[in-house]
Amino acid sequence: MTWDMRGYLDILDKKGELAVIKKKVSTKFEIAAVTSKVDGSKALLFENVRDTKFRVVSNLVGTRKRFAYAVGSTEDKIHTKVISAIKHASKPKLIPKAKFMENQSRDLFTLPIITHFEKEPGPFITSSIIYTKNQEMGTQNSSFNRLLRIDEKHFSIRMVEGRHLHRTFVHAKEHGEDLKVAISIGVHPAISIAGAYQADWGKDELEIANELLDKKLTLSKLPYSQMSVPSESEIIIEGKILQDKTHKEWMVEMLRTYDFKREQPVFELERIYFRDNPIFHDILAGFGEHQLLMGMPIEAKINKELKHVLPQTKNVVLTEGGCKWLHAVIQISKKHESDPKKAIDATFAAHRSLKNVVVVDDDIDPSDPVAVEYAMATRFQADTDLVIIPKVRGSSLDPSSDQKNLLTTKMGVDATKSFSKRSEGFEIAKIPGADKLSLKNYIK
Ligand SMILES: C/C(=C\C(=O)O)CCOP(=O)(O)O
Numbered sequence: 001m002t003w004d005m006r007g008y009l010d011i012l013d014k015k016g017e018l019a020v021i022k023k024k025v026s027t028k029f030e031i032a033a034v035t036s037k038v039d040g041s042k043a044l045l046f047e048n049v050r051d052t053k054f055r056v057v058s059n060l061v062g063t064r065k066r067f068a069y070a071v072g073s074t075e076d077k078i079h080t081k082v083i084s085a086i087k088h089a090s091k092p093k094l095i096p097k098a099k100f101m102e103n104q105s106r107d108l109f110t111l112p113i114i115t116h117f118e119k120e121p122g123p124f125i126t127s128s129i130i131y132t133k134n135q136e137m138g139t140q141n142s143s144f145n146r147l148l149r150i151d152e153k154h155f156s157i158r159m160v161e162g163r164h165l166h167r168t169f170v171h172a173k174e175h176g177e178d179l180k181v182a183i184s185i186g187v188h189p190a191i192s193i194a195g196a197y198q199a200d201w202g203k204d205e206l207e208i209a210n211e212l213l214d215k216k217l218t219l220s221k222l223p224y225s226q227m228s229v230p231s232e233s234e235i236i237i238e239g240k241i242l243q244d245k246t247h248k249e250w251m252v253e254m255l256r257t258y259d260f261k262r263e264q265p266v267f268e269l270e271r272i273y274f275r276d277n278p279i280f281h282d283i284l285a286g287f288g289e290h291q292l293l294m295g296m297p298i299e300a301k302i303n304k305e306l307k308h309v310l311p312q313t314k315n316v317v318l319t320e321g322g323c324k325w326l327h328a329v330i331q332i333s334k335k336h337e338s339d340p341k342k343a344i345d346a347t348f349a350a351h352r353s354l355k356n357v358v359v360v361d362d363d364i365d366p367s368d369p370v371a372v373e374y375a376m377a378t379r380f381q382a383d384t385d386l387v388i389i390p391k392v393r394g395s396s397l398d399p400s401s402d403q404k405n406l407l408t409t410k411m412g413v414d415a416t417k418s419f420s421k422r423s424e425g426f427e428i429a430k431i432p433g434a435d436k437l438s439l440k441n442y443i444k
Contacts, residue, residue, distance in 0.1 A: 003216040004099075004232035005186050005279060009057065011069055012043050024048045027056075027123065032116040035059050035284045045279075052112040054280045061189045062288040067296055070189035071212050079316070081212070082300035086197070089207035090215060098220035098231040100273040107152045110272055111185075111235065114282045117252045123149050124251055126290070127281040128237075129195040130157070131182045131227040134164065135171050137202035140227060142195045144294075146285075147183070147267065148249045155267040156247035158259075160396055161406075164201065169241055169265060178240040181267070182227035186234025186281040188213065189293075197297035206230075224270045234279045238270040253397045254294060255323045256286030260403060286323070295324025298351050302328065305350040310342050317366040326395060327356040329366040334416050344387050344412030353395035358413040363428060375415035379426060387412035 012018040019042040025031055031046055035058040038044060043066065046056040061067050064075045073081035113123035125147040134141050143165045147155035159166040172179040184191070194209035206228075210217040219228040224238045246263040253259050283290050295318045303316040315331040318324040328351070330343045340359040347357045360366055360375045380386075394401050394408030401408035417426040 003213050003218075004188050004230075005057070005060075005234060005281065006232075008060070008070065008188050009043075009045065009279075012060075012066065015069070017066055017069075018043045018045060020045045020047060022047050024050055026050050027052070027112050028115045031056055031058060031114050031282060032284055035282070036287060038062075039284075039287045049112050054112045054274075054278050056112055056114070056280045056282055057186075058282045058284060059287075059289050060281065060283075061192070061292055064292070064296075067189075067193070067292050070193060072190075072214065078296060079300040079303045082193070082197075082297060083304045085194070085208045085211035086199070086300075086304070088211050089199075089203070090210050092206055092210040092215075092217040092219045092228075094228060095218045095220055095231055098229075098233075098236075098273075099275050100231075100233050100236045101220075102276045103274045103278070105272040105274070106269065108149050108155070108269060108272070109152050110274075112280050113149050116284060117258075119258055120251055121148060121249055124285075125149070125155070125183075125185060126283040126285055127185055127192065129184045129187065129192065130165055131184070131206075131225075131229055132165060132168050132179060133227070134168055134202055139202050140204045140206065141165065141168060142191075142205040144192075144195055146251060148247070148251065150247055150266070153269045154247075155269075156249045156264045157241060157267050158249065158251065158262070158264055163198070167201075172241075173243045176243070178243050178268075180225040180227075180240045181238075182222050182225045182229050183237040183239075183267075184229050184233040184235070185237070186279050187230050188217075188232070191217070191230055192293055193297055196293045197301065233275075234281070235272065235274045237272050239268050240270070242266050242268055252285040254286055254291055254325050255397050255399075257397075257399055259397070291320070291324035298325075299328075302330075302347055302350040306330065306343060306346050309346040310339060312339060313343065314362050315366050316347075319369065319372075321369065322356065325353055326398060328354055328358070329372050330357060330359045331362055331364065331366040332359060332416070333362045337419055340385075340414035340416050341387065341412070344414070348389070348410060348412070352393055353397070354410070355394055355398060355401075355408055356411050356413070358415050361416045361426075364415075372415070376413060379417050380413060380415040385414040387414075 068075045071081045115123045141164045190212035191209040194205040218231045220231040245266040250259045250261045306313040312333040317329045319327045364375045365371045389410040391407045
């Protein structure tokens, strides 16, 4: 058993969760098109990619089931596992020898970077985790940032203002320096999950990954950037983010819509390292793997923070319709009339990008959109149970918002039973014996 992406692919293969594609495929649209068709189904390994020796994987963590395999858990215990890893985060071991040192290149065209969507400006690396030093705290930071290839030495790099990579970049710029970084592509998905989690300032997400991997993660220090990166990564890139250059880019985001054209910082290549028989990982923006990777760690975070404020919180779901980013359903065992409003406030506080929160009782399945709408239809009155928070900081992604100033209007819906109404009015009527009855005994 290895604790890298190859070990995870072996597990998927054994569980019948991996489809191997031998047909020759193009990095331009074709890999993206096949991946979009299997969304919500199997992981894909493309073995024969035109003009490259690299193989390509996609849809790695594209279902909750595979997400559970990635964190060594079961679907119902994902939040508990992630919350525990955050709590017990521990330092990975440093080893001198790294598998990715087997090969080197100084040309970004070595990599099979995928062109995904019709109107994007070029090929994007979408599974890239960036490692940099937090200068204030002296720790290392990991974050997902997508990279648009400009030429053989440069990427433009999408940074969300105020997030940790952006803060370290601004710090470097203010000190008249470029920011040295390392980038990994093709790691065990537990590392990607930790990288997608927004840990507190100064906390190293790789320590969470180490815990998710039962303390088996090893890191190796790089010669140029001095970053410690997963030793068993398929590909590592080193370089610097230039303090004084920008490039216009726009890409498809989690909402599967085109972002507006942004001037983004430019990365300059120092060196690429990669393993023998390397595998490149591509994540199709706006599809299952992307939304699960970004959304599930946030779900766990909201769950953890809500339970502090409101121990009667039962479950938290970021909905698929809300792209696992903008809409949440919170299930509570309501004890006081004020509980739902408390839940709404705490949920918005835990995830700044959120736009819509619906609170339901514990007899409503928060992952079932029909059940949630039923709760709204039967337990919600817009004049008393609706919370509107106008023009506050929201997600940079939502095209209906004021995207330049990052302002949006948020909505909280209390769809729980009111204590001041007759309780049978909310009781979902049962038919004695219906639960256990088998129709096979009646209809042949
Ligand atoms: C660029 C982002 C997500 C993605 O499409 O992968 C992050 C957006 O973060 P906000 O804080 O919601 O702007």
